[in-house]
Amino acid sequence: MNLQRQRWITCLLVLGILLRLAAASGREQGVSNPGRRLRSERVLVAGDAASSDGEEALAAPSRPSRCPGRCTEFGTCNEELGRCDCPIGRNGTDCSEEVPAGPPLQQLCARYGHTLASCSRVDAAGCVNGCNGRGRCVGGFCHCRPGYFGADCSLSLAADAADGSSTTSTTSTSDGSGSSSSASSGSPRPAVEILAGQGYTVRRSAPRIYVYELPPDLNVYGNLERLDRPLMYMVWQRLLSAGVRVADPAQADFFLVPVRVRLSYDSEKVVQAVSYIRATWPYWDGQPGGAAGERHIFVHTGDWGRDELSEEAQALTRNATWLTHWGLARDHEFAGWKAAHRPGRDIVVPLVLQASLLSSYRITRTTPLHPGSAAGGRQPRPRSRTLFFAGRVCGSRAQPSANGTYPNCPDVLGKEDAYSAATRQVAYYHHHNRTGWKVVTASKSYAIDMLTSKFCLAPSGGGMGKRAVISVLMGCIPVTVTDGLMQPFEPELRWDRFAIDVRERDIPVMHAVLEGLKQGQVSEFQSNLRCAAQHLFWSSLFGSVFGEDGRYDAFETLMQVLRMRATYPSLGPEEYAYVDAAFAAFMKCEAHLPAGGSAAAAAATAGGAGSSSSSGTGAAVAAAGGLLGGFNGTGAAGGLLDVAKPDLGQALAAHRSGAGAGSATAAAAGDAAAGQLLPAPRALLLPAELAGPGEEGVSRQELCTHSDLPVPPGSGALPAAGSCSRCPRRRGRLLNPGGTICCNTKDLARCPRLWD
Numbered sequence: 001m002n003l004q005r006q007r008w009i010t011c012l013l014v015l016g017i018l019l020r021l022a023a024a025s026g027r028e029q030g031v032s033n034p035g036r037r038l039r040s041e042r043v044l045v046a047g048d049a050a051s052s053d054g055e056e057a058l059a060a061p062s063r064p065s066r067c068p069g070r071c072t073e074f075g076t077c078n079e080e081l082g083r084c085d086c087p088i089g090r091n092g093t094d095c096s097e098e099v100p101a102g103p104p105l106q107q108l109c110a111r112y113g114h115t116l117a118s119c120s121r122v123d124a125a126g127c128v129n130g131c132n133g134r135g136r137c138v139g140g141f142c143h144c145r146p147g148y149f150g151a152d153c154s155l156s157l158a159a160d161a162a163d164g165s166s167t168t169s170t171t172s173t174s175d176g177s178g179s180s181s182s183a184s185s186g187s188p189r190p191a192v193e194i195l196a197g198q199g200y201t202v203r204r205s206a207p208r209i210y211v212y213e214l215p216p217d218l219n220v221y222g223n224l225e226r227l228d229r230p231l232m233y234m235v236w237q238r239l240l241s242a243g244v245r246v247a248d249p250a251q252a253d254f255f256l257v258p259v260r261v262r263l264s265y266d267s268e269k270v271v272q273a274v275s276y277i278r279a280t281w282p283y284w285d286g287q288p289g290g291a292a293g294e295r296h297i298f299v300h301t302g303d304w305g306r307d308e309l310s311e312e313a314q315a316l317t318r319n320a321t322w323l324t325h326w327g328l329a330r331d332h333e334f335a336g337w338k339a340a341h342r343p344g345r346d347i348v349v350p351l352v353l354q355a356s357l358l359s360s361y362r363i364t365r366t367t368p369l370h371p372g373s374a375a376g377g378r379q380p381r382p383r384s385r386t387l388f389f390a391g392r393v394c395g396s397r398a399q400p401s402a403n404g405t406y407p408n409c410p411d412v413l414g415k416e417d418a419y420s421a422a423t424r425q426v427a428y429y430h431h432h433n434r435t436g437w438k439v440v441t442a443s444k445s446y447a448i449d450m451l452t453s454k455f456c457l458a459p460s461g462g463g464m465g466k467r468a469v470i471s472v473l474m475g476c477i478p479v480t481v482t483d484g485l486m487q488p489f490e491p492e493l494r495w496d497r498f499a500i501d502v503r504e505r506d507i508p509v510m511h512a513v514l515e516g517l518k519q520g521q522v523s524e525f526q527s528n529l530r531c532a533a534q535h536l537f538w539s540s541l542f543g544s545v546f547g548e549d550g551r552y553d554a555f556e557t558l559m560q561v562l563r564m565r566a567t568y569p570s571l572g573p574e575e576y577a578y579v580d581a582a583f584a585a586f587m588k589c590e591a592h593l594p595a596g597g598s599a600a601a602a603a604a605t606a607g608g609a610g611s612s613s614s615s616g617t618g619a620a621v622a623a624a625g626g627l628l629g630g631f632n633g634t635g636a637a638g639g640l641l642d643v644a645k646p647d648l649g650q651a652l653a654a655h656r657s658g659a660g661a662g663s664a665t666a667a668a669a670g671d672a673a674a675g676q677l678l679p680a681p682r683a684l685l686l687p688a689e690l691a692g693p694g695e696e697g698v699s700r701q702e703l704c705t706h707s708d709l710p711v712p713p714g715s716g717a718l719p720a721a722g723s724c725s726r727c728p729r730r731r732g733r734l735l736n737p738g739g740t741i742c743c744n745t746k747d748l749a750r751c752p753r754l755w756d
Contacts, residue, residue: 063157065146069094072146076135078213079149079157080192081280085216087141088112088119113223114139126224128152129237129737132195133746140220150213151220151258152737154240154748155247158191192247194240200749202251203243203756207562209297210252211236211245212281218273219258229301231352232260234541234739235323238555241738241751242540249283253566254295254321261300267310270298274316293319300324303463307340321565322346323558325464327486335421341486344573347561350469350488350536350554355706358545361470362447364706368475369530369546372709381451386436386514387479388450389457390443391467393428395419399441400428423459423481423504430508437511450474454522455500455514460485472498472533473546477525479514481507488554491574492561493535493587498528531589540754543724543740544703547711550741551754552589560586702752703741 067077071084075095078085086095089105099105109119119139124130127137134153135144144153194200202208224230236258239245246252259273260266274293278284285292298320302308305324309317327341327348341348358364367373368380393400394409395417401408406429409417417425432439439457443449450456456471458478468487471478478499480487487495495501502510533546539553550556564576564583577584585591704727705720727736727743736743742751 063147067094070096076142076144076149076153077146079147080155080189081213083215085141085149087143087216088114088139088221109139112140112217112221113226118223118225124737128220128233129154129240129748132737132748140222140224141216142220151216152237152240154195155192155213156196158193158196160191194245194247195747195749198747198749201243202246203753205559205563205755207244207253207559207566208246208251209239209244209254209256209562210247210249210283211239211256211258212273212277214258214273214276218269218276219260222260227260227262229262229352231301231323231349232258232299234352234538234735235299235555235558237737238541238739241742241748242555242559243753243756244559249281252283252295254297254562255283256297257320259298261298261309262302264302264308264310267308267313270309270313271316291319293317296320298322302326304328304337305340305464306346307338319345323349325349325351325488327464327488327490328482328484329486330484332421332482332484335418337421339484343486343491347558348486348488348490349558350538351464351466352538352541353466353469355542357466357470358706361450361474363470363473364545365708366447366451367473367546367707368451369473369533370707370709371547372707372711374712381448383452383454383476384436385438385449385453386511387431387439387455387457388437388453388476389424389427389439389459389467390441390446390449391424392419392461393424393441395462400425400432402432420459420461421482421504423507424461426504426507427457427459427481427510431511434511447474450476455479457481458499468499469536472529472536475526475529477522477529479510481510488536489557489561492564492576493532493557494577495532498525498532500525534589535587539703540741541735541739542706543727543743544701544705544720545707547705547707547709547720548703549701549754550703551591552586555739556754557587702754704743 065072065077066079066082067084071077071094073095074090075084075086077083084094086092088109089099091097091099099108105119106116109116112119118126122136122138124137126140127142129152131137131142131144131153134148135142137143142151142153144150148154148156224233227233236256239256249255257270257273257277259269261270274284284296293316296317296319298317300306300308300322301324303326305326305328306314306322307326307328322345324341324346325348328337328339329341329343330339331337374380396410398410407417407425408429409419409425411417419425428439431437438449438453450471451474453476456467456474456476456478458468458471458480459465460482468478468480480495480499480501481504483504487493487499500514502513506513530546531552534548534552535554535557537545537548537553538555539545539548539550540555541553544550560583561573561576564571564573564580568576568579571579577587582591701720703720704722704724706724707720711719721744724740724743727740738748738751741754742748745751
């Protein structure tokens with residue numbers, strides 16, 4: 001009897017499994033034609049990005065495709081341009097032609113950093129924004145469902161777009177990239193929507209950025225898993241989730257050219273991209289009253305920035321804005337470096353510090369900037385050491401001599417070692433055996449050494465360095481020593497408030513400069529490090545590390561700098577904080593403090609920035625200057641700025657002296673600022689159980705955290721939205737579609753907005 005009962009139970013279980021499989025198959029076959037499962041004879045396999053994440057397939061707009069033949073079956077139709085984009089390995093006007101298997105396909109895949117396996121791998125983590133659940137990611141290429149297009153499938157034609165409107169003719173190259181031949185001919189194009197049907201809105205605060213949809217061979221064919229510096233792709237993703245991206249180029253303040261530029265040979269991609277843009281859109285050459293390429297943005301993540309570009313690429317983009325990590329603003333004769341940064345046009349941005357780097361420096365466990373670093377009776381480590389540096393000194397990686405001779409590096413490079421412009425060599429020669437200083441080539445206690453030192457040397461290396469950012473995150477005052485080198489977001493970010501910049505000729509007497517500072521000055525520098533760290537870390541891309549909420553992170557700082565560029569095109573960047581109270585408050589991480597939570601209220605309180613009179617403007621300018629703080633009105637570094645960067649120091653001093661009177665330039669800019677101030681941030685207030693006296697709030701932290709440190713009640717910080725290790729899509733170099741701030745949502749239109 002028991003055996004018969006067991007047989008019945010087994011039969012019922014098998015029947016249940018078969019019914020579930022039948023139901024799943026019915027749902028799959030019942031999808032309407034526009035949202036049907038994509039097919040390919042070779043490249044695509046069963047399943048799609050949405051279903052692999054457990055999402056229901058998004059219904060695509062139903063209208064005839066503007067691309068020829070079987071384009072939507074084998075590739076993606078850019079319905080706006082009528083351009084058929086093909087995945088790697090397919091050619092032809094409708095992507096129906098295959099590259100022969102074997103060596104031809106293997107060589108094509110290798111050209112973009114792929115193996116044969118990764119060339120056809122289906123993995124949403126390898127595509128920009130994971131294709132937004134509207135297609136399948138195959139070897140980095142988003143094969144969008146019919147009706148959707150764009151590198152991340154975020155675009156579609158607006159509902160009122162004219163069906164069957166004239167299309168541009170398309171051709172395709174042998175590597176699968178389609179092209180449009182007459183997009184700039186003046187023929188009308190249908191309107192485009194971003195994340196249609198998902199409630200996407202553009203945020204109220206500027207800037208507004210249009211992203212060019214380039215042929216895929218220029219930006220998405222490459223194997224993203226092999227990128228060491230994926231900043232361009234991360235910013236590209238974040239523009240969408242932050243609500244900065246616009247579908248109508250006529251509404252844009254800036255235009256992003258999404259090509260990855262890392263090394264000198266990438267210059268050809270820049271030339272190709274500019275050529276395609278000029279042939280396809282009217283905005284490169286059609287800026288009213290402007291020069292070709294103005295308001296266009298490129299990202300360069302190489303060691304020497306624009307200097308690595310070919311002469312042709314530099315000439316083509318001379319009026320564009322480059323985001324780079326290398327801020328050398330004038331030639332450096334000894335090192336042989338050419339000026340690569342143009343203050344006021346280009347922007348120096350901080351490096352993206354990957355998880356492995358943060359772990360190796362133990363930043364997530366030891367940073368004193370986290371409110372929980374002093375919780376549970378923890379005592380801060382005394383900073384008994386004056387200065388710390390550990391790292392390569394000689395360009396050849398040889399051990400520098402310590403016998404009192406200089407040059408102290410072997411002449412193995414054919415000339416005097418110019419690595420780091422010799423700043424490391426000189427610093428080692430003069431200070432490696434100084435009492436209270438630790439200047440070495442390696443340290444097994446790197447994190448502890450940074451935690452127990454007041455100052456950390458942050459020189460350049462073969463090019464840009466990372467220590468200026470890492471030292472800030474560890475609460476150690478950075479000491480920069482390369483003449484003419486602008487640091488991330490400088491001068492918009494006042495490095496003189498939290499860092500010391502020593503001229504190269506003064507490195508031998510650097511001890512006199514540092515040890516001559518009063519304790520009050522050192523304490524002021526240290527108190528400014530937490531705000532500086534927020535501006536220098538890409539929190540919304542990576543997650544919280546020291547209890548920050550991301551409102552002032554590197555991405556939002558970049559957006560604010562661009563807002564100022566668009567609002568005050570005639571002002572120098574060092575003047576922004578003196579004419580825009582909202583910007584000054586943002587850079588001091590205080591934009592959320594005024595009554596009502598708005599920067600407009602801050603300006604009104606500061607002295608009527610919204611007033612149309614010049615006297616009101618002058619008061620606002622003076623108030624904005626007050627927000628900058630510093631000793632005796634000269635900045636936190638006092639006279640050190642005049643020693644380290646005299647030109648900048650004199651310019652700031654001259655502007656400060658005239659700010660209270662309200663110059664004509666300041667008056668005009670202040671009047672323009674009335675309607676251009678920051679919107680109110682989201683109500684990121686303390687939860688009721690953590691609110692202190694006079695505080696109230698119901699919101700929560702939007703960022704997950706990488707830190708194990710607790711957030712103590714009453715600290716003013718918010719508990720994190722969980723651990724980032726639980727982020728469901730945290731895979732690959734891109735970390736998460738839209739940035740890690742979006743890791744708890746699959747719909748980027750609903751990603752938490754920190755502003756607006």
